Amino acid sequence: xxxxxxxxxxxxxxxxxxxxxxxGGADGVNGDHLxxxxxLIITAKEIDYMVSILDETFTEIFNEIGKV
Numbered sequence: 460x461x462x463x464x465x466x467x468x469x470x471x472x473x474x475x476x477x478x479x480x481x482x483g484g485a486d487g488v489n490g491d492h493l494x495x496x497x498x499l500i501i502t503a504k505e506i507d508y509m510v511s512i513l514d515e516t517f518t519e520i521f522n523e524i525g526k527v
Contacts, residue, residue, distance in 0.1 A: 464491035466520050476512040 464480035471478050479494035497509065 461524060462491070463520065463524070464493055466524075467493060467516055470520060471512055471516045474512050474516065476509060476516075478513075 464482055468478045468480035481492045481494060482490065484490040484492040
């Protein structure tokens with residue numbers, strides 16, 4: 460109901476990370492998911508940067524919706 464996938468994707472995009480949000484993974488209707496599709500030539504440093512953006516984004520969104 461909260462469309463957490465879209466909240467995370469939009470916030471991450473504002474930080475420079477493109478994520479593909481999706482829904483219905485649990486039963487065709489419920490459940491949020493995110494798809495990450497880095498290039499095959501991604502470096503360890505770029506992976507660390509991507510994960511840091513995700514961590515920051517998850518923390519912000521979950522604090523805002525009261526889930527942490």
